[in-house]
Amino acid sequence: MELMNPWAGLASYEDPETAERKLKFCGRDDDSYDVAKLIMGNVFVTLYGKSGIGKTSLLNAGVFPELREEAFTPISLRIGMRDEETPSSYQTMIVEAIERTIGRIETIDVVPEQDNQQAKDFLWNYFARHRFYDKHDELTTPVIVFDQFEEIFRADHKESDALLRQLDYINDKDHALDNCIINELPYHYDTNYRFVVSIREDDLYRLEDSIDNCYLPALKRCRYRLRGLTEQGARDVILIPGEGLYKPEEQDAIVKKIIDKSRNEDGSISTNIVSLLCSRIFSDFQQSGADHISTSLIESFMKGNPFEQFYNEATKGFSNRDKAYMEDHLVDSTGRRNSIPESDFLLHVKNGAYLLEGPNKILQRTSTGSDAGSHRIELIHDSFCDSLAASAKKRERRKRQKWAATIVGIMIMYVVLGIFVARLESKLNKREKEIERKELEIKLWEEDYDNLQESYNNMEGKLNNLEDTITHKFRLDVTYTIDGIEYEHGIPTPSQLNEWKDKNEEKCNRKIQTILDNESYNVPSDMIKDEPCLVYLILTSQSIESEGEKQSWFDLWSLMTEDQIRKLYFILYNETYQLAVIRFQDEVKLLNQESYDLAKDGNYRRALSTIDDAIDKARIGYASMYDSKGEILLMKDDTSEAVKMWKKIMDIAPDFLDYYGSTPFYEQLRDKGLIGN
DSSP: OOOOOOOTTTTTTOOTTTTTSSOOOOOOOHHHHHHHHHHOOOOOOEEOOOOOOSHHHIIIIIIHHHHHHTTEEEEOOOOOOTTTTTOOOHHHHHHHHHHHHEEEEEEESSSSOOOTTSSSTHHHHHHTTEEEEOTSBBBEEEEETTGGGGGGGGGOOHHHHHHHHHHHHHOOOOOOOOOOOEEEEEEEEOOOOOEEEEEEEEGHHHHHHHHHOOOOOOGGSSSSOOOOHHHHHHHHHHTTTTTTTOOGGGHHHHHHHHHHHBOTSOOOOHHHHHHHHHHHHHHHHHHTTSBBBBBBHHHHHSSOHHHHHHHHTTTOOOOOOHHHHHHSSSBBBTBBBBOOOOOOOHHOOOOOOGSSGGGGGEEEEEOOOOSSTEEEEEEEOOOHHHHHHHHHHHHHHHHHHHHHHHHHHHHHHHTTOHHHHHHHHHHHHHHHHHHHHHHHHHHHHHHHHHHHHHHHHHHHHHHHHHHHHHHHOOOOOOEEETTTTOOSSSSSOOOHHHHHHHHHHHHHHHHHHHHHHHHOOHHHHHHHOHHHHHHHHHHOOOOSSSHHHHHHHHGGGGOOHHHHHHHHHHHHHHHHHHHHHHHHHHHHHHHHHHHHHHHHHHHHHHHHEEEEEHHHHHOOOOHHHHHHHHHHHHHOOHHHHHHHHHHHHHHOOOOHHHHOOHHHHOOOOOOOOSOOO
């Protein structure tokens, strides 16, 4: 009896509640749990990762079941897949998807209805006016998941910006409603919605640009980067669905071979390669008629590139002209995926629809752009780019071989013609050598350009990652001095940053000259003249660790835009400021610990004096300091003052227990009956 293939191959794993094929989704337990908890605790979450890393599968088969167990209803949308037959706005598509999926929707006239779909409070108004119930008639929270969110940025920027503004508005807790009475019953409104953006890592900059252009910094919070499989995760993907298929004594060797074949150059394990290998190996195993999957079958399968094998099998029967069109248009000059209008593709590749579905699917429809409502076509994964590029190189090599054979024939004919032919051949050889020399020069120039471009892209990626990190730090506006230079703002405005640069330009000039006298950096003289403070921040940065990385920023300075230079200033300034905060807070922690030690020795007077010093210095985190002071008062048996401390904590931080869960001070007060649960 033929068994069902237990792996999805290159297809995404589907939601088990609606999937026809009930496949086991493995290897992502920790990611599924972490992303689900992040969604439950936050209104807006961004999930990003490389193409083919498994974002859609993680959401469908890993996160959605977790959400349903906690009374959430996930609703997956690809709002970028919109054409002229579905002209609805993004907001309408969201509302229609909710009403198709939710079991029952109750309308509550708590606020007037907002009819303008472009208004920034339209979505907020829709959720405020409705309660949602699942198919069991239990209250539920819709989770709107925008899959492949990058697609909307290739369409109408005005619409995408309008949607982001509404998501930012709905993410702002200041817009929450106060409790009120509706139909003589108390009505409590909470955030009965969640939004998740799933986007390719390569296109994350598009989201960043829209957020920055619309000034929506809150949407940069709560991000989760999906990485490649761990070693154990890869083992689970291979072994759990394939239980009983492998020869027991060869199982570990088989797993190692699959994992080794699936590793990227950086050592990470590619999710899509593991899934494709397992699926294809299973197909070979079914055809072989063997009892178990053995190492010999694995070795036979892995002799070549599995993606190249899959591409060749999928395009078997296609003409050379068809394949040449795909190879020339679906991969750009940098080796990355390229999309083309579906109408153009089907015009040039008559049987192209065969590659968009079924077991030979290597292409997918993507969003519409300015192509009169037509979909665009692209490769289903970046991993196929190398295969198409390799096939194109073989094709070009065959052309050159044919051309060379023609040249040889002509040369033989010319030899018969005598001296005239010999002279012509000599000229031809000289010309060919000149062409080769020019081609070599061009190739070397292109390699230098590619290396510089790659270095630039790497630096820009690090710039974006650093910006994400800084954005998630807490904000302070307290002055700290480091190395004789004052840093006055946790996150300065552009004008504040300019004031700081003007104030410290001479100091930075002196300091960088001292550093450059002792360290060998090649800093452009124009950069020292125009941006001495930026040079100083790069030289003293702790996040830009190596000398090579620092030198790279100096090399790239002349290529950077004003906006990129501003972002780099912003990040390095905040990094220095946050380091000062951390040092200061470490002093506070030492005082806190010292007060505990004194209290344990019975020296309560000095203990309370020390914790008061810590409170004076803390600047932030007063609630946790008062918690420590309250615990010392209980050690002193001063319960009345301890209760006052607890009241003070509740005054300044009502959500203290939500954040800390519980503390020894709170538990002692509760156990003594001094406060309620």
